[in-house]
Amino acid sequence: MAIKVTSEVLEALREAAKRADPCEACGLLLGEAVQITRFVEASNVHASPETHFEIDPQALIDAHRAARMGGPKLLGYFHSHPKGPAKPSQTDQDMASGDEMIWAIAGESEIAFWHDLPEGFRPLSYAMVDGQN
DSSP states (O other), X not given: OEEEEEHHHHHHHHHHHHHHTTSOOXXXXXXXXXXXXXXXXXXXXXXXXXXXXXXXXXHHHHHHHXXXXXXXXXXXXXXXXXXXXXXXXXXXXXXXXXXOXXXXXXXXXXXXXXXXXXXXXXXXXXXXXXXXX
């Protein structure tokens, strides 16, 4: 599966990761079908935000509520690895639900996208598009 991501979303992910450093940033990926058109930064409410992330549950509730009212659909989740690669850590793998959502991970030098499948994470290719597509 290939996805599309707006250039604005990619820049917002990079900025969120920078602001949160040395803690992990996190948030929600919104859009339609396979195109991520919006990023909503969320508070990392985990007790150890330097090495783990937990998206503020209220942000998830708000995103689902907005989607039910005709807004963009929740397509996936974002978090950063300030001191590691842009791939799922063992903790990420242990916590993943296999719900087929998209995970964006900002590592030390790149952002990568992953598909959370029942059998484990699989890398996703992506194309950057402008916000009008």
